[in-house]
Amino acid sequence: MSTASAKDATPEAVAGNPAIPDYLVDTYTWAYVRPQNIRFLDRGIVVESILWGNGRYLMDWAFCEFAPGQDIMQPASVYGPFSRRLANVVGPEGSLEVRDIQPVQVEHTRVKVADCKHVTLKVADASQPVGREFDGICCFFLLHEVPDDWKTRIINALLAGVRPGGKVVFVDYHRPATLHPLRPIMMAVNRFLEPYADALWKRDIRSFATRDEGFTWTKETCFGGLYQKVVAVRAE
Numbered sequence: 001m002s003t004a005s006a007k008d009a010t011p012e013a014v015a016g017n018p019a020i021p022d023y024l025v026d027t028y029t030w031a032y033v034r035p036q037n038i039r040f041l042d043r044g045i046v047v048e049s050i051l052w053g054n055g056r057y058l059m060d061w062a063f064c065e066f067a068p069g070q071d072i073m074q075p076a077s078v079y080g081p082f083s084r085r086l087a088n089v090v091g092p093e094g095s096l097e098v099r100d101i102q103p104v105q106v107e108h109t110r111v112k113v114a115d116c117k118h119v120t121l122k123v124a125d126a127s128q129p130v131g132r133e134f135d136g137i138c139c140f141f142l143l144h145e146v147p148d149d150w151k152t153r154i155i156n157a158l159l160a161g162v163r164p165g166g167k168v169v170f171v172d173y174h175r176p177a178t179l180h181p182l183r184p185i186m187m188a189v190n191r192f193l194e195p196y197a198d199a200l201w202k203r204d205i206r207s208f209a210t211r212d213e214g215f216t217w218t219k220e221t222c223f224g225g226l227y228q229k230v231v232a233v234r235a236e
């Protein structure tokens, strides 16, 4: 990390938490680091706008893969009501662990789930070993924000973090149909704001995994192909 990056990073990064990666500092400081921007962006209406009114649908699309009583991990925080709603899906007889590489995001999520006793929070880098096996992992719009070598490390780590029979669910961007009316806009977004998203237009999420065997993979798309859900279920 450059000196400028270290200066922008949260103090906790210096105190032993994971270092804030350059891609986050260089590309996403405006979105995930500055507290005033976090407060502005972390609203349901903003999330819905960014996702063209599909936010709730996409969350439900991910959530329907999980069930009450399960032990689920969310590897990166998500703006809006995502974690709270996922906590409701697993219910108090289950558990949800929400992680993020940035302490500021973890603390922000903590406030949103303060009354959910079955939710724990942790500062952690999703590209590092998960540390134990969960029933499921829900990776929502993280991959398009990381460089390709990070995509591989994150996917590998998450696949290794589910028990036999467990699943990893990825919901993220995908290449829209050729005549999709939003295609030119999303191309501009990728070019100027989301430089690592383009790879998800060109390659299957599965292809980033170093070893994809031992899992059953399914892929669906929605909204004219703009979004995808990829589910990897580990063999029993």
Ligand SMILES: C[S@@+](CC[C@H](N)C(=O)[O-])C[C@H]1O[C@@H](n2cnc3c(N)ncnc32)[C@H](O)[C@@H]1O
Pocket: 024, 032, 047, 075, 076, 077, 078, 079, 080, 099, 100, 101, 102, 105, 124, 125, 126, 127, 140, 141, 142, 145, 146
């Ligand atoms: C899940 S992604 C984007 C989600 C979506 N755009 C939203 O918030 O509505 C955003 C989060 O990923 C986190 N993040 C980025 N790289 C990470 C990594 N390697 N490990 C864990 N969290 C990471 C960022 O700190 C940020 O809080």
